[in-house]
Amino acid sequence: MSRYDSLGPSSRVRRTWPLWVPGLILACYILTYVPSTVGQMSRRWEIRSEIKRLKVQRWTKHLHITDQQLECCASEVQSQDLEDMHILEILLLAAKHEGQKTFVELGALDGKTFSNTYMLERCFGWHGLLIEGSPQNFEKLKHNRPSPKNVLKNLAICPPGGAGYVNFSSTGSAVSGDASAMSDSFKAKWKTQQKAASSYAFRANHSSRSCVRQACQASRSCPSTSRAPSTR
Secondary structure, three states: OOHHHHHOHHHHHHHHHHHHHHHHHHHHHHHHHHHHHHHHHHHHHHHHHHHHHHHHOOHHHHOOOOHHHHHHHHHHOOEOOOHHHHOHHHHHHHHHHHOOOEEEEEOOOOOOOEOOOHHHHHHHOOEEEEEOOOHHHHHHHHHHOOOOOOEEEOOEEOOOOOOOEEEEEOOOOOOOOOHHHOOHHHHHHHHHHOOHHHHHHHHHHOOHHHEEEEEEEOHHHOOOOOOOOOOO
């Protein structure tokens, strides 16, 4: 009988656990952090590619975009898929033609997360109308976009001639809204793509017990800051 046999099977486990625990920790690290790290690197590369495109196509010269503004774009862009970077020259051309630097953003969330106008305000001096229906999101919006030049409205958008209110999610999130106006495919997408905890939060966020009666207006009756081009 060997020394390890005399000590029992549990002793073998105690002797071998240091060999597989580091591997398990490494696997957990890779599965948890590597995808997000790769995503962040890809986003930074795409931002730099857009800045290079603006230079190569001479938009920086034509629109008098300074290096400081480009660096500001690289650090302040918040849009989900860099929509504002992809059409930046179009927005700046429209503003130059109209003589105004204003925007309208429907579903402004917290004013920063996924915002298509945050960079325009921070880097190019734009201002405008920000509309958000969620009460919780709106409180964050007031904190993130405090410029006195901005007009902030806590309301929802609805068709003209309606009841004048909607049952809006009381819990703030990127998918807050009127559940009755959401398509089945939209609901299914967010339930399947998020983790179980997030899916539970989504369902709770849109249950009748967690809704508030939110005033709504038709988009054409919303207060307008100017007739200049808008981004939504």
